[in-house]
Amino acid sequence: MNILENLKSSIKNVFANKMRALLTMLGIIIGIGSVIMIMSIGAGSQAAMNEQFESMGMGRINVSVAGNNRDISQNDLMTIKDYNALAENEDIKYIAATYSASAEIKLLDKTKTKRASLTGIYGDYQQITSPTLLYGRYIIDNDNDLAAKVAVINDTTAVNVFGAADESVIGRKISLPTYRGVQKYTVVGVLSNANAAIERQYSDQFPESVIMPIVTLQRLYGTSQVDQITVLANDSNNADSVATALTNRLDILHRTTEKYYAQNTMAMMEQINSVTSMITGFISAVAGISLVVGGIGVMNIMLVTVTERTREIGIRKSIGARRRDIRRQFMIEAVILTGVGGAIGLTLGWGGGNAIGNLIGVAPVVTVQSVLLAVLISCGIGIVFGVYPAGKAAKLDPIEALRYE
Amino acid sequence: MNVINITNLIKIYKQGDLEVKALSGINLDIANKEFTSIMGASGSGKSTMMNILGCLDHPTSGSYLLEETDVSQLRDDKLASIRNKKIGFVFQSFNLLPKLTAFENVELPMIYAGVSISARRRKAGEAMEKVGLTDRMKHRPNELSGGQRQRVAIARALVNDPSLLLADEPTGNLDTQSGEEIMTIFKSLNEDGVTIVMVTHEQDVAAHSKRIVTFKDGVIISDKPVALGIGGAGA
Ligand SMILES: Nc1ncnc2c1ncn2[C@@H]1O[C@H](COP(=O)(O)OP(=O)(O)OP(=O)(O)O)[C@@H](O)[C@H]1O
Ligand SMILES: [Mg+2]
Numbered sequence: 001m002n003i004l005e006n007l008k009s010s011i012k013n014v015f016a017n018k019m020r021a022l023l024t025m026l027g028i029i030i031g032i033g034s035v036i037m038i039m040s041i042g043a044g045s046q047a048a049m050n051e052q053f054e055s056m057g058m059g060r061i062n063v064s065v066a067g068n069n070r071d072i073s074q075n076d077l078m079t080i081k082d083y084n085a086l087a088e089n090e091d092i093k094y095i096a097a098t099y100s101a102s103a104e105i106k107l108l109d110k111t112k113t114k115r116a117s118l119t120g121i122y123g124d125y126q127q128i129t130s131p132t133l134l135y136g137r138y139i140i141d142n143d144n145d146l147a148a149k150v151a152v153i154n155d156t157t158a159v160n161v162f163g164a165a166d167e168s169v170i171g172r173k174i175s176l177p178t179y180r181g182v183q184k185y186t187v188v189g190v191l192s193n194a195n196a197a198i199e200r201q202y203s204d205q206f207p208e209s210v211i212m213p214i215v216t217l218q219r220l221y222g223t224s225q226v227d228q229i230t231v232l233a234n235d236s237n238n239a240d241s242v243a244t245a246l247t248n249r250l251d252i253l254h255r256t257t258e259k260y261y262a263q264n265t266m267a268m269m270e271q272i273n274s275v276t277s278m279i280t281g282f283i284s285a286v287a288g289i290s291l292v293v294g295g296i297g298v299m300n301i302m303l304v305t306v307t308e309r310t311r312e313i314g315i316r317k318s319i320g321a322r323r324r325d326i327r328r329q330f331m332i333e334a335v336i337l338t339g340v341g342g343a344i345g346l347t348l349g350w351g352g353g354n355a356i357g358n359l360i361g362v363a364p365v366v367t368v369q370s371v372l373l374a375v376l377i378s379c380g381i382g383i384v385f386g387v388y389p390a391g392k393a394a395k396l397d398p399i400e401a402l403r404y405e
Numbered sequence: 406m407n408v409i410n411i412t413n414l415i416k417i418y419k420q421g422d423l424e425v426k427a428l429s430g431i432n433l434d435i436a437n438k439e440f441t442s443i444m445g446a447s448g449s450g451k452s453t454m455m456n457i458l459g460c461l462d463h464p465t466s467g468s469y470l471l472e473e474t475d476v477s478q479l480r481d482d483k484l485a486s487i488r489n490k491k492i493g494f495v496f497q498s499f500n501l502l503p504k505l506t507a508f509e510n511v512e513l514p515m516i517y518a519g520v521s522i523s524a525r526r527r528k529a530g531e532a533m534e535k536v537g538l539t540d541r542m543k544h545r546p547n548e549l550s551g552g553q554r555q556r557v558a559i560a561r562a563l564v565n566d567p568s569l570l571l572a573d574e575p576t577g578n579l580d581t582q583s584g585e586e587i588m589t590i591f592k593s594l595n596e597d598g599v600t601i602v603m604v605t606h607e608q609d610v611a612a613h614s615k616r617i618v619t620f621k622d623g624v625i626i627s628d629k630p631v632a633l634g635i636g637g638a639g640a
Contacts, residue, residue, distance in 0.1 A: 005516065012504070013504075016504070311500075312502055314500075315500045315501075315502060316502075316513070316517075317461075317485060317488075318459075318461060318488060318494055318496075318500065319488065319489065319494070319513060319514045319517065319561065320485050320486065320488045320489020320490070320514055320517040320518065320565075321485060321489075321517050322481075322482045322485040322486070322517070323481060323482055323485075324482075325517055398461045398462075399456055399461050399462050402461075402496075402500065
């Protein structure tokens with residue numbers, strides 16, 4: 001009996017009673033469906049996060065002093081000297097030093113101010129962050145040389161401060177009331193705000209953003225400190241070793257041990273990916289338990305089927321069916337039950353993933369691997385839980401089976 | 406050549422401590438192209454004999470040579486092959502698969518024999534023609550009369566060209582008219598050279614055969630040819 005004919009007659013047998021087939025498959029449907037749904041959401045959010053990381057630049061390394069304020073001495077603080085030393089490293093493509101502070105900024109309504117995050121930059125900050133420049137120019141080396149009182153703001157800030165984000169903003173001044181009196185900086189450039197969509201919704205929570213030469217900002221606060229050095233490695237796969245080289249160099253320069261901390265996007269991404277994979281895997285495994293329950297359901301119904309069809313088995317044996325013919329027939333029926341259940345579960349899981357993804361704003365990803373896995377697992381369950389009933393059918397004695405009422 | 410050689414065959418059924426000796430020392434030879442009836446009272450061991458002849462059951466002891474090979478102690482799958490290729494079995498209760506059409510029922514033994522689809526179609530058609538049911542191919546068993554069902558069963562039994570056709574009370578569930586039709590088919594099959602062993606309770610039916618073997622309490626008490634021209638002769 002060839003496989004195709006076996007399949008045809010088995011499909012007929014399995015679906016002779018549709019309600020029973022559906023109920024039998026339910027465990028498998030729910031199991032495969034929920035695993036696919038969870039895996040697609042997991043893969044979807046992972047992809048979204050990876051995209052975010054990639055937009056930050058793979059192989060990006062942020063170096064800063066480790067520990068909290070109490071542990072940090074004056075000697076440990078980084079300066080432009082450290083920047084210059086690290087810039088000698090040959091495995092890096094871009095390097096920038098930043099000093100960050102926060103201040104108030106006067107808004108369009110001059111009686112009101114809002115929090116602003118000030119970033120003083122030095123070096124290749126533009127290349128590393130690759131922002132979209134809408135109008136004017138970016139901070140240049142010369143601004144640092146002159147400690148020029150210039151600033152680059154984004155379009156959101158431009159609207160909040162000047163009421164417009166266009167060419168006319170260039171050359172106008174922003175005012176920051178500080179402990180040294182109101183400081184004015186000339187706007188030389190306007191960037192596009194990558195997070196504009198979210199910031200518009202929750203504008204109160206997001207500070208305005210002001211970028212200026214590091215020297216200008218350091219002067220304002222009377223410091224020469226650099227609080228972060230950001231590096232882009234030539235080869236993102238080397239990021240780990242480059243990071244180590246950089247922190248070692250800093251330890252040597254400052255005669256410290258492991259005082260500096262390098263955070264690299266690649267490692268962070270891997271870490272986050274492994275966490276999401278673990279969570280997805282764990283929830284899937286829990287959902288997968290219903291597959292075992294489903295398998296037991298299939299076994300139960302197959303045992304009932306074998307008993308109900310004892311006479312049929314007797315007849316088939318009496319005209320020459322061998323044990324393996326009978327076993328194969330029932331194995332195929334079990335695998336059809338679980339396989340079809342798996343296919344239905346796959347479809348429902350796909351749909352469910354899309355529905356939930358829509359709700360939480362994640363585009364679910366159903367990979368070829370997860371589809372193959374679902375198909376393999378559901379057929380595998382049919383085999384595992386079909387073996388016993390099929391074996392029982394195959395071993396029936398022909399005479400006794402024929403006599404069975 | 407003998408199709409069947411049985412020597413000192415014994416069959417004991419064990420039910421707990423109780424032993425039922427259904428066959429107690431049977432010796433029987435059946436030659437090629439014979440048409441034999443087995444008769445005897447209820448419980449005399451006829452069906453037990455037929456099941457062993459049909460390789461559906463093992464004897465407790467003794468030997469059974471089918472076409473000169475000993476099949477009395479073969480393993481399950483070997484017996485299945487023999488049932489498939491050398492034996493056609495017709496039961497009192499037809500034993501057709503209710504979900505298959507008449508044609509598909511007839512095809513089934515060939516499927517297990519590994520016959521190609523085209524050959525299967527042809528041979529099943531021929532077998533249906535032999536039993537006069539070409540107009541009932543697509544009918545399911547419950548859409549056929551008892552006589553027609555038994556004819557389908559005969560077609561199924563014949564389809565792998567067996568050396569031996571066994572029938573345990575083939576007319577037991579049929580009216581006289583249908584029974585006669587079945588006997589007509591058996592006779593013509595026998596004339597074509599098929600060896601037949603048939604169990605029956607009815608003298609009229611047995612009269613169609615050429616030899617009557619009578620069982621009583623698990624032994625053969627008489628073995629006579631049917632007198633030519635005399636219906637109802639024998640035991
Ligand atoms: N599976 C079994 N287990 C125990 N005893 C059995 C079994 N099958 C048959 N017997 C016994 O063996 C004896 C012979 O039975 P068998 O069925 O061969 O009789 P039979 O001649 O075919 O009778 P009938 O004409 O009623 O069909 C009977 O006494 C019966 O009770
Ligand atoms: Mg009987």
